[in-house]
Amino acid sequence: MNKIIFNLTTSEKRAAILQDGKVVEILIERPEEYPKAGNVYVGQVSKVLPGIHAAFIDIGFEQNGFIHSTDLVKNQDQQPINELVHEGQSLIVQVKREASKNKGPLLTENITVPGENLVYLPFSGHIALSKKLSDEDKVRMKQLGEDLITSPEGLIMRTSSASTDIASIGKEIKELREVWTSIQEDALKVKKSGLLFEGHSIVDTALNHVPDQRVGLVFDNADMYRRYRDQLPDPYEVSMYRGSENIFSHYQIEPVIQKALLPSVWLKNGGQIQIDSTEALTVVDVNTGKFTGKQDRERTVLETNLLAAEEAGKQLRLRNISGMIVIDFIRMSKEEHQKEVEMKLREVLSKDPIHTKVYGFTALGLMELTRQKVRDSLSAQLTESCSTCDSYQKQWSVESLYHQLERMLYELRNTEETGVWIELSHRLYQYVTESGYNREKHLLDQVPAQLYITEKSTAKLKEFHVRQIGPKNEIEARIRQESR
Known part of the structure; x- marks a missing residue:
């Protein structure tokens, strides 16, 4: 039976879809990430752009939404957009694609x-x-x-x-x-x-991404467990996780997330694919790696490319990579081998709930495809460019670190000690204590003990760690001593 693991106890909601015991998709929903796909808003046209047949819509967020003329209900005869809408006009619109760091949400009048x-x-x-x-x-x-x-x-x-x-x-x-x-x-x-x-919750989205109803749902939140236990029909098996360890750690999902942020993926035969994403497109490069094969070169190349096609299709879903994608398979001289590899890729992609269109091999032997964008990739959601190293390097974003810290503190919810002392890196400490956001108070609410938060004096240590769990008078004495 397939499973969906739901981590819903803290402010960052997460779901992992498992098929045949392996994680195939990760869903993440943060309270600050709005508007969500599927949400319906009433908004006002703020600017009409006849040159690109589109308009900007103010739906109440910092970034205006964007709507193309083809997504307007009235556009039956492909009229110019300035004949269909005008500035100040109210429209009921739905989020078709969520906002990213550089673009506002894509909207449509074709409501679902x-x-x-x-x-x-x-x-x-x-x-x-x-x-x-x-x-x-x-x-x-x-x-x-x-x-x-x-x-x-x-x-x-x-x-x-x-x-x-x-x-x-x-x-x-x-x-x-x-x-x-x-x-x-x-x-x-x-x-x-x-x-x-409000559109789909993370639970509803996960359920829609599972191909059949024979699926087990595991919740770590009692309210959501009871709600879906009573709501879902018999083919679903709904259970409650009661461990103190974070549910994603218990089911070994955290290591899968970390690996999905790395550019390289090893294949079963020792071959390798390298995944590199830019603003314009994602390139998947295939090479034989450690695999030299025991037969002729063509058979070695075909075997590696077939494994690479299967793994690339899986990684696109797991990493939620969208937009233009190019796969640089190892060069194949036989057309039937190319067709075999393309069929394998199409077979894997047919199981993906997000629509992907495969265009086939180009004259240069590159496989072209596009995957519909609904939300940011896993990497875009969890990481940011490193400000102190090479600009091409990625590091955990400060928002991701905050949610990791929140989950760690939640695991201490049953402590009988009176004090917990944590140390944070400079950037995380600045984020937690930023005025007007109540992030520090939210962390204080995660543990029954008195929480002490200090900034680390050295950058060599981890972004955050627990200095001490114990009597609060001892912790206070140590903090006073170190502050002298």
């Missing part, structure tokens, strides 16, 4: 309202069907969808819809219509911009 067995589309006018449905079920569910909706409505029929009775499907459509009506009514009450509907 997700349900358990289907997705309601107020404006699409067509029925879309899950690829996992049988041909017979596709015909049946398409006809059912057409019978239950009226223009301009549309639906996406999930796999589970085929095993759900007609009355339940009809009831769900009615409920989703009511959600959409409520969104429209709430939009009229907002003066300028604001959130109208």
